[in-house]
Amino acid sequence: MDTTAEPLCERLATDLDDGFTELVRVHASTVHAFLLRVTGNAEEADDLGQEAFLRAYTALQGYSADRRRALRPRAWLMTIAANVWRNHVRTCVRRPVAGTRVEDSCESWPAAGPGPQERADTAADRAVLVAALARLPERARVAVVLRHVVGMSYAEVAGVQGCSVGTVKAQVSRGLGTLRELLEPEVALLREVTR
């Protein structure tokens, strides 16, 4: 899967700045896609993506050359991104944004909904799917996005989630089941009837 990993890690080990540039080039889209599908908000995904890469760079500065060489970049970045997102969710829960001034809400208003670009991108079907994805519980959402949007193996997802492969499989399967029910309620109903 990580076909580009070897030369990339070699670059990371020999020259951090060069290697990091390459890391960003290869994996920026994946990290962004993951965060976008998990948060469901382009603005937030952008901020969290920057945050995740900043953390990755700080961490790499402390790593030895051998450790950088042994890195599996994609899974490692996804772990950081998932943690950044979890922290963000926790912060939002603890410090809910309340009582914003009128000016503030005015300023942030245009970014709240999907823009024309976003709307064109996620026309009809996709919009429904994205909405359904946002209704999954957090752990299941991360598991489903990592497995099916990013395309990681179950073992890699287990590494990111910090749990066993079996648990991940269960999360993904349950998540997909919920998605299917959300997408096609009549199918679910029928299944209940015929069962």
Place this chain on the structure above:
Amino acid sequence: MNRGGEWASQPEGRVETALAGLAGPAPGDFAARVLQRVGIPRDRYDTYLHLDAPVGGLYVAFGAESVTGSALGETLPGPRAFEEAHLARTGRSAIPTTRPLPGLRTALRTGRTKNVPMDLPQLTEAERAALDAVRTIPRGQLRPLAWIVRESGLTDSAAVTEALMANPVPLLIPCHRVTFDDGGPCDLRYGPAVGVALRDAEGIDDDLVGLSRSGTVFLGSDTTRIYCHPTCAHARRIARPHQVPFRSARAAREAGYRACKSCRPIAA
């Protein structure tokens, strides 16, 4: 149960493929902004973007102030392929951006690419000399290999054809404006179909190429007694009754004509 299984098997694949379809590319300059925020010095990487041009547009990569590479859209399957090719050739990562180098868009639109700053450390001295000569060919004009050889101060045309084949900045270094000495187009970098499209976009009509093919290498004017390359801006102004075709520079000189000082035809 049976019917349930039937229903379940269909949408199963559908949800998964739909999910896989959600993995789109990041917005245009996300990666560039990440590098800026992290504080990687600008001279450690190149940025690139896809600009409007004939033949599927042009990918152009550039550093802080000069162009480091380009590729025609039609010769590559996609942006990823351009990034890989750029990395393999220069050893530098090309990061997508949305802001072109100042002057680049204008240069492409007008075809006046002579003064676009370029930084091509991978080239040998001979290649650089040849490509610098190619850069001086004006838009809409053609020059034969021998002309490039003379202008670049090289000794033989093998070095020039090698440089043309290696041209790391197609279109911005206009190698489609080079012909063989017999007048036939010399599209070594990307094949004749692409070359024809590029020349069409510059208004180099097949008549002129055809004229060269029929044996006319130079065109003179019987009012000024000057001979030019047939695509030279001055040659194009010669009214048809005053056009005098020549097969060689020697023939022109023997007829009492002098060489044009703009296109400087080779005195063979």
